[in-house]
Amino acid sequence: MYVLHDSKLSGNAWKVRILLTQLGLPFRRVTYVLPEGKTRLPEYLAKNPVGKVPVLELPSGEALFESNAMLFHLAENTPYLPDGLDRARVLQWMFFDQSEALKALSGARFWIGVAKQPEKKEREIPEWHAAGHKALGILDGHLAARDFLAADRYTIADLANFPYVSMAHMGNFEMPRFPNVLAWIERVKAQPGFVPLVQDEPSKTEAA
Ligand SMILES: N[C@@H](CCC(=O)N[C@@H](CS)C(=O)NCC(=O)O)C(=O)O
Incomplete structure (x- = not known):
């Protein structure tokens, strides 16, 4: 498991969690x-020396950190990870998520929308807005001519970018x-097996 x-x-x-569900793989959550x-x-640092979530423990007992590495491992030999040049394009957009989008989108979302303490990040928020709008503009231009980021179908490139863009x-x-x-957000949400961020299934959640 x-x-x-x-x-x-x-x-x-x-x-x-979305991909595990889409692949029908049973899993247990340890929620911090x-x-x-x-x-x-x-x-915990023995599982992830960076000290962040998520960590995925495999049925073998080995642990992976970095969410996009988890997607890549889980999607191997499934339609969510194509072959050939499309495979490289999947990686391209997964790196884009981490290098261009994640920090700005997640930083502003956390301090404005979750912690509700924007005054603590007065200097960073304008920088995050500039960088985030630039990343969103790149995605918007790319999606003008196609339904999904890396191939002619939904792949883990879409999933990698989806949470903080949505x-x-x-x-x-x-x-x-x-x-x-x-x-595109609506197309990703419409994929079979999609699950929302917060689910009403407390029995699945183990407090750590
Ligand atoms: N690049 C990492 C980022 C992980 C990350 O930033 N995790 C956040 C939550 S979404 C975290 O654990 N923050 C708490 C901390 O930095 O101590 C990934 O994609 O898995």
């Missing part, structure tokens, strides 16, 4: 309240400027 170490509102953990500090303890409105990003992104 897979074990997903996550937190309730982590978008990076959400994408892994991050400010409690348990992801800084030696036993929650960008919480960070006060100007989403109506990006109609192709908004349509």
